[in-house]
Amino acid sequence: MPNTIQSFLVRNRYKIAIFVLLTGASMFCAFLFVARMAYSDSQQYRGLVWNLFLAWIPFGLAFLAHSLSWKRTWLYLAIPFFAFLWLIFFPNAPYILTDLQYLNRVTTPVPLWFDIILLVWFSWTGVLLGLVSLYLMHEIVQRNFGRWLGWIFVLIVSGLSSAGIYVGRFMRWNSWDILGNPTELAMDILGLVIDPSLRLLAFTTLFAVFFLFVYLTLYTFAHLFREQVEQTAPQKAAKNKS
Amino acid sequence: MNAFLKNFAHNKYRLTIFSLLAGASIVCVGLVRFRISVTGSGHYVFMIWNLILAWIPFIFAYITYTTSIRRRWLYLIVPVGAFLWLIFFPNAPYILTDFQHLAHTGDDVPVWFDVLLLIWFSFTGLFLGMVSLFLMQEIVRREFGRWVGWGFVLFVAGITSIGVYVGRFLRWNSWDIFANFGSMAQFSLYYILHPTTRSLIFASLFTSFFLFIYLTLYAFGHLLLERASKQQGI
Secondary structure, three states, X not given: OHHHHHHXXXXXXXXXXXXXXXXXXXXXXXXXXXHHHHHHOOOXXXXXXXXXXXXXXXXXXXXHHHHHOOOHXXXXXXXXXXXXXXXXXXXXXXHHHHHHHHHHHOOOOOOHHHHHHHHHHHHHHHHHHHHHHHHHHHHHHHHHHOHHHHHHHHHHHHHHHHHHHHHHHHOOOOOOHXXXXXXXXXXXXXXXXXXXXXXXXXXXXXXXXXXXXXXXXXXXXXXXXXXXXXXXXXXXXXXXXX | OHHXXXXXXXXXXXXXXXXXXXXXXXXXXXXXXXXXXXXXXXXXXXXXHHHHHHHHHHHHHHHHHHHHOOHHHHHHHHHHHXXXXXHHOOHHHHHHHHHHHHHHOOOOOOHHHHHHHHHHHHHHHHHHHHHHHHHHHHHHHHHXXXXXXXXXXXXXXXXXXXXXXXXXXXXXXXXXXXXXXXXXXXXXXXXXXXXXXXXXXXHHHXXXXXXXXXXXXXXXXXXXXHHHHHHOOO
16 A cells, blocks of 8 residues: 555656645745735735635646546546636636736835735746646647647637736636626627727737747746756766676 | 758757747847837836846856767866856846836836736746756756755855845846956955845745746656656657
8 A cells, every 4th residue: 555655656746746836835925925914014915815826726627637637438527627617717827927016006114125026926826836737738638639739729728818817907807707797797708809909909919928938938948858868868878888 | 961950959949948038038128119119218128138137147058058068178168157157147037126116117108018028028037047047957967966966956046046135235246246356245245244134034035936936847847758758658
């Protein structure tokens, strides 16, 4: 039995490492907020803690979906459901980046640099949660439908989530309104589609391109490791020979 | 020609990262230019300068990494490259602190645009830093082993936070180490002997942030690598 646990841990060590790192970072974010509250007696930025919690939902869903996706029977039953829920909640992760706008009206006695560090911690944790969960979903799609569809999936998700952030930031809708208040939300979105404002177009494009850039850079960065592994492997073989 | 193609295939991912970061920098510059043309104010022009400074350590790391493959060069050029890299390295994460300019812009630009502009700049700068740190860590790891490699990362994260602090609050530049060595050394010595709470808190928060990002990227990279090799049956 301990052997199975050990082999499970070894097999999933990077997944676990990411989970632990992100949990630690989230706890640290909460700690920074509490420290700020204790210092200044103001509840400003409490919304960030809630937003970070929301950013964890798509991550948890993607994690579950990814673990289930290895079993063929689950794949066609549960995955579409998970994928749908994931897509609804996904924009909450990169959404935290737009919270940086609160720097624009700092009124508390806390020094500005502290607020910047606080917001940077929150926003990067949120973005990384989003990127990892997108990767897990990307992997499921790629495994079942091939490489090209995998990348098209990433493209669509970046576009949709940028639009989702816009709807959340400027029209103040939440993820769960899709289930709680679908008709009014649909009307609002229809209005946007028929008559898009310049702000909508500029914001969505800039955000989608930004998100793609970050994802692609992370993806390539990871493959840089492989270059290293490939380059060192022959050297080792040569060393062993001599 | 064949050798060129082979070289390209060999460095495919490094070249892709290079072009991605170059493309992102072009977008950043484009955003500032657009902002200038709309408002007529040159408010964020200094961001372009900061981004150029963030490129310097990346280029040093790139050159050092490429030359370090040849044994002959290793002991001559690499220490010089590493020293120059270390001096300029804090400029990359420094861009994160430029978010402070959000707090007081008098221009007639919607705040979401400025937020997006600063996000573009800061992510580009931080990625430039992360990739260059990774290249340097590889050199160290190859020569001295895994543990020394991670010790190097820890050391750099700490030094960098101090560097960012010195740049942001004491307003020193990287090149002051050459131009103003005497007064900078005196000044630094004074601050090391009399640290303020601000400097301690700033440096420790920044160091932990930097390490968190680097470690997450590292673990994510290995996760991806593992899946990719599993798929190909390696």
